[in-house]
Amino acid sequence: MIKPLAYNIVSSLGFSAQDNYAAVRRGQSGIVPWLDPAGTPIALSHLDREKLQDAFEKQCKPSQKYTEPEQAMLLSASLAVAEAGINPASVRTGFVLSSTKGNIELLGIPDHGLGTERIHLWHTAGLLAAHFNNPNLPLTVTNACISGAAAQIAALKMLENGLYDHVVVTGVDMASDFIVAGFQSFKSLDPERCRPFDARRKGLNIGEAAATIVFGKADGKGISLTRGNVRNDANHISGPSRTGEGLFRALSRTLEDLPRDEIAFICAHGTATSFNDQMEAIAFTRAGLQHTPVFSLKAHFGHTMGAAGVLESIISMKALEDGIILPSLGYEEPGIEGGLNISTATVHTNKRYIIKTLSGFGGCNAALLYQTHS
Amino acid sequence: MKKITAYSRITDSLVILNGKPCEITFSCEPGPGRLAEIYRFLESGYPKFFKMDNLSKAGFLASEMVLRSLHYDMESPDESTAVVFANRSSSLDNDKRFQETISREDYFPSPAVFVYTLPNIVTGEVAIRNKILGETSFFILESFDAEKMMIFVDWAFASAGTRRVLCGWTEYLDGHSDLLVMMVEKESDKGFDFNKQNINNIYRT
Structure with missing residues (x-):
């Protein structure tokens, strides 16, 4: 059977799966008032950049500069991999990145100085595998809002077909101006906390997060x-x-x-x-x-x-x-x-x-x- | 053995269907103008084409060539066909266009441009055109990779009821096209073997 061996969530509600789940159980929401790039009020689940950077540096001890989505991705993957106790550098471990827009914010920063390849999703996935000294070509799944499910299906197939013994699936996206402006142009944002399935629902809130599942083969409970x-x-x-x-x-x-x-x-x-x-x-x-x-x-x-x-x-x-x-x-x-x-x-x-x-x-x-x- | 029953190739200088170059005389430079010329050459009669971004246009055209050459029934909704594409640059060509609409000086984001800031929209466009209800997937790789393509196709066939996969490499960035779209049948007495050597051969033509 294909089972999750460990998981992690980095979001506005905490930096572990347990903290996030506990917050959900308490009925807590990470959604706060925010402004879109034009200054119009919206509501957003915002990942605190200082807290993210602190936790990232403590956990990953970076030797180079990483963008915010990269920090969230590496922090989440690193915590989950550590908990799973697998060897991420093994040729039998595969990495799958699930993201819609990755480093898209760099498009609005022409002088970012991180090189022209940094905007590409395959490059982001490459950083993920490289962080763990993994020798395999990582895979990026980008299938709009279903990416995180498509990535898990890919992991399932990789394990069922014996391509790897362990697969690390990490999803990440941040609320860049690009994404916020886009959803706002669609008039699909609720300026308050969203109300799924409710009669008064008016639209969605964008959320920032990274999340990781380490899958492997295991029997039993x-x-x-x-x-x-x-x-x-x-x-x-x-x-x-x-x-x-x-x-x-x-x-x-x-x-x-x-x-x-x-x-x-x-x-x-x-x-x-x-x-x-x-x-x-x-x-x-x-x-x-x-x-x-x-x-x-x-x-x-x-x-x-x-x-x-x-x-x-x-x-x-x-x-x-x-x-x-x-x-x-x-x-x-x-x-x-x-x-x-x-x-x-x-x-x-x-x-x-x-x-x-x-x-x-x-x-x-x-x-x-x-x-x-x- | 899985078979390639039809394929198309579009690059800046070539338009090839099933091994034969199409007789199109281009008057435009490589890029959007040339995509429109291919569209007129194919006589698709699908005005929605002009609403699409360049990646979707290019992927649509390459798919159109393959499916029409197979007389694919685009009127009957069918779940047994999957569409699985991959590329290097995601939707970056159109992302740059959208970024221009949200500059500080001239902020006017367009939903019609934003919707194409996802590469899998091209799989949706092909599905809509041909009433394909099967799996649609999009993957990103640094460069064309025949072995990965074969793996993606295997995964699509593993989903119950899938009998054929329209698959390929659909790359478009800054006026440059690099597309290979193939129809792969699970069982067919026509076509040629879907293997690494054949895929690389037709990609390199």
Whole structure:
């Protein structure tokens, strides 16, 4: 079985998976008032740069200058690798980077002095592998908002096919002016903390984070990543399908004939944009999941883009470990046509399966299935 | 044995379909003008093309050549086809355009430009054009790598129900095109073997 051996989250809610999970359990949100590049109020899950640099220097003892996304990426990967106790320099260890925009902020700093290659995602992934003296060519997955799920599916295949014994999956994205201005131009930002699945939802918040899962092969107790699939809507490059086509199909391929009542919960994409949340409801209902408890973590972390699939999977796995269904922060009034079973309180569960879904620009949708073994 | 049943190659100087150079007489320099000339040559009749960024245009054209040569049924929604592309420069060509719209002096970010600041949008454009409901994926590598391409295709085939993968290298930056798009069938009595040597041979033509 392919199992997470260790994980880490670096976000506004803490620099370990445990701290982040504990903050979620307390109902805490990392989202704070912020300004977009034009000075308009927005809300953002902001990673404190001083704290990040301090923790990064303490953990990674850098001998060269690193950008902020690189610091977050290396800090997260380094903490997770240390906890897993694997040899990251082994030829049997692979690295996968999940990011949408990496060092994009350098485009706005023409005199950054870090060289022309620094903006490239393959270069960022190269720094990740090089930090651990890993000899393999690292892989970068960039599939919009589903990147973190696509990266885990890649890791699963790498391990199943015997390409590596361990795979380190790190997701990272920061709220550069580039990204904030872009989402703002789409009018998809809520100036307050977002309200996934709520009647008053107005849009998303951007979140900054890095998150890492170290995968390996192991039997016995614990959680495994069982399957994952990606499917396209073939409908629109920036709007979700009205029939939830791609997500429904990704879910159907991933759940196969698994009885739906054996699923503890769905950690949905739940961005809190009007169309996304409605589309998910349609897809979940079509996949026979209309009664399965659903929550979104976006009101805790914002939409952490390339890190989202990794970060939200980690929180979901920790909840599964504890036998808990998390409440969906920000949800108060039903706001989805057709209805969904949105989780409103911490509830215990003995069920063994959980689902993580994500959807993104380009019409892509991903579903991951995890299960716990006793 | 997996087979390449059709392929296209677009570079600054060449447009090749299934080994044969297309008879296009270019009047523009390499870059956006030439992509428009290829579009007119193919007579695709898909006005959405003109809304796309250069990477999507180039990837769309290379895919269009392959799929039309196979008489791919673009009217019937089909989940058994996957689209898996990779490149070196992500969407940097269009990222530079978007960056210009958010300069301090002239701040006017455009959603129509922003949406193309993700490289996987090209896989979405090809999926929409051809009603492809299968997997779409995008990977970044420092340079073209036939072995990695074969691994990505294996992964796509591992997803249940996938019978063919439109795969390739779709690189576009600062006016320069470097694309190889192939249709790989899981089982076919046509075409030639999908192996490292053949992929490198057609990339180097």
